Amino acid sequence: MARQIVPSRSFHRLLTSRHYPLASPAPPLRPLLLPKALSLATAAAAPQLPRRGRRPVVAASASAPAPSSSEAEAVPGAWGKVSAVLFDMDGVLCNSEEPSRRAAVDVFAEMGVDVNVDDFIPFTGTGEANFLGGVARVKGVKDFSTESAKKRFFEIYLEKYAKPNSGIGFPGALELIMECKNAGLKVAVASSADRVKVDANLAAAGLPVSLFDAIVSADAFENLKPAPDIFLAASKNLGVDTDECIVIEDALAGVQAAEAAEIRCIAVTTSLDEDALRQASPVFIRKDIGDISINDILCGGSNAYHSM
Structure with missing residues (x-):
């Protein structure tokens, strides 16, 4: 049992001599200086207090259920810098x-x-x-x-099938493009389709060509997806390094092309199911472009980061 220490009368006289009435608050305590080795050991064992500006981390318990994946936040810095988004057209921007x-x-x-x-x-x-x-x-x-x-x-x-403003654009496509632009990102169409089809699809979807900083189509390339050439050219046209680009794709060949170009790829299941798309290791998968948020693009989304 710990021994109880009772202050002596001399201690009370010392307080009185320093003009600290016994009923007044005690003087501020000076920090206790410990030997360096003891300080480090004690610090390691002590519970960590939250730093200013950060929320305290609460351990999961039976009474407090863990947050769902949609509530979990992406780890800052793990995703890396993003400066441009390369959109495939068929199956991503357009339901074509x-x-x-x-x-x-x-x-x-x-x-x-x-x-x-x-x-x-x-x-x-x-x-x-x-x-x-x-x-x-x-x-x-x-x-x-x-x-x-x-x-x-x-x-x-x-x-x-592609008459102007015939409504083949996926819901959410225009909104995501505008969110990317408002966030200061460059945007490009990078498609294996010929330019005549790219222009027709964008017009049918109500997406003006002027929205995009670059449009790269198949006409000028010998090697199409799954070769990386189209994505590499789009990155070069935008003046953005491949490691600062994000590709959004629906086709296995497109995801493979992004992997070959060493560009992070978000896949959507508008053409193939998740199992088929996972063969090419996209960083994560969403249902369609309407389910992709600006947070997915800038931070890797909610609990969605996977190394390539």
């Missing part, structure tokens, strides 16, 4: 993957070849030449002309 497949089915129907929309899924995001030519190879179409098929594809697609 399914209409593209239907237009392609129409092209093959005119050639007398029986195909269905699912035949084109493995070639999604790889550009119209591969999109059409890949199915032609699988189906064994003889004397297939890629250029002729592309020309007819664009005619059908623009006439039937």
Whole structure:
């Protein structure tokens, strides 16, 4: 048992001599100076008080449930600096993957070849030449002309599926673009589609070309996604290093292209499910562009950071 210490009469006289009435508050205590080794050991064992400006960290207990992933905050600094966002078009800004497949089915129907929309899924995001030519190879179409098929594809697609302001833009696309711009980020379209389709889709979605700091399309490239060329060119056009860019993609080829370019990628499940997209290791996955917040882009979102 700890020994009780009773102040002596001399101690009371000392207080009185220094004009401290016994009923008054005690004088301020001077800090107790400990030997260095003892101070370090004591500090390590002592509970840590919160620093000024930070909320105290409360340990999880049975009476206090842990916050959900939507409530958890991203770790500052873990995500890194972001200066630009590279948006894929089909399946990200525009709900145009399914209409593209239907237009392609129409092209093959005119050639007398029986195909269905699912035949084109493995070639999604790889550009119209591969999109059409890949199915032609699988189906064994003889004397297939890629250029002729592309020309007819664009005619059908623009006439039937991508009329100006026809509403093919995903809800939330314009809002996220504006939030990025208001946050001082540069924004670009980086698509494996030809420029004629990019312009038509943006017009159909009500997204003015003037919104974007750069538009990079397939026309000038030999190697399309999953090669990194389009994303590397977009980064260069914006004057932003790849490690300060974020890609938003829906296609496996696009996520693979971002990985090849060493750019962080947020994937959306508008074309493929999560299991398929995880093959290419996006940093995290959202349902569609409307579920991506500016916090996701700037900080890695709520409990969403994963190393590549």
